[in-house]
Amino acid sequence: MKADKLDDKLNEIDLFGDKKIQFNVIDIVAKFVKWMLYIILIMIVTDLLNLTMISEGIKSVIGYLPKLITALAIFVIGLLFANFVKKSLQSFFESMELSGGKMISQSIFMLLLIFISITALNQAGVDTEIITSNITMILAAFLLAFALAVGLGAQKVVGDLFRTFYTRKIYEVGQIIEFNDIKGEIESIDGISVTLKTTTGKIVIPIKDIVESQVRVQD
Numbered sequence: 467m468k469a470d471k472l473d474d475k476l477n478e479i480d481l482f483g484d485k486k487i488q489f490n491v492i493d494i495v496a497k498f499v500k501w502m503l504y505i506i507l508i509m510i511v512t513d514l515l516n517l518t519m520i521s522e523g524i525k526s527v528i529g530y531l532p533k534l535i536t537a538l539a540i541f542v543i544g545l546l547f548a549n550f551v552k553k554s555l556q557s558f559f560e561s562m563e564l565s566g567g568k569m570i571s572q573s574i575f576m577l578l579l580i581f582i583s584i585t586a587l588n589q590a591g592v593d594t595e596i597i598t599s600n601i602t603m604i605l606a607a608f609l610l611a612f613a614l615a616v617g618l619g620a621q622k623v624v625g626d627l628f629r630t631f632y633t634r635k636i637y638e639v640g641q642i643i644e645f646n647d648i649k650g651e652i653e654s655i656d657g658i659s660v661t662l663k664t665t666t667g668k669i670v671i672p673i674k675d676i677v678e679s680q681v682r683v684q685d
Contacts, residue, residue: 530591537590544582548575561657577605629677630657637676642684645676649684 505524512521552575559567580601587594634655637643641652643662648669650662660676662669 533590537586540589541582541586544585545579548578548582551575551578580605629673633660633673633676637683644682644684645671645679 505528509521509524509528512518512524552571555571555574556567559571584594584598584601587597637652637655637660639652639654642649643652645662648662648664648671650664650669653661653663653668655661655673657673659670659672662671
């Protein structure tokens with residue numbers, strides 16, 4: 467069922483580390499319908515008893531429901547999108563064998579979640595001006611610190627990415643190369659090193675050393 471698939475997608479989301487949220491869409495919809503029936507019944511009774519003030523109040527609540535449902539839909543769709551971005555970033559960092567992927571992807575996820583929550587609250591008619599102002603200042607400080615950290619480490623990360631790309635483009639598994647008087651067959655190439663199979667055993671060589679040295683490739 468589509469509801470079960472939505473449950474699975476929502477329940478696999480890690481909000482804070484390993485803290486998962488638990489959704490049961492069918493249960494939520496059933497409770498919503500039940501309370502709607504209660505509200506409609508109360509409204510009918512108040513109309514019959516000529517309790518205009520209570521009846522008008524209930525009508526206002528019912529009139530507000532479309533906004534609330536739209537806000538919840540925005541939040542759920544945004545939550546799924548934020549989780550997709552987080553998973554994609556984690557997969558990218560893992561495929562490139564780079565460190566810090568979990569922290570960066572979780573930070574991006576939380577930033578997206580904040581913006582999604584504010585958008586949903588606005589749709590629900592909540593005044594988020596004060597919240598937005600405070601969060602803007604916090605985010606500015608966070609982004610400044612993050613930019614400084616990335617700026618200090620970006621040169622090394624970008625360098626590693628280019629070295630890995632260059633090595634995988636030039637060399638391939640099965641080639642026999644000679645490097646610093648070491649001759650062997652390339653057994654594997656990962657994000658940070660090349661594994662050579664030599665007559666004396668396996669040798670793991672950092673990609674940085676391969677790129678910055680003269681390597682002879684045997685035809």
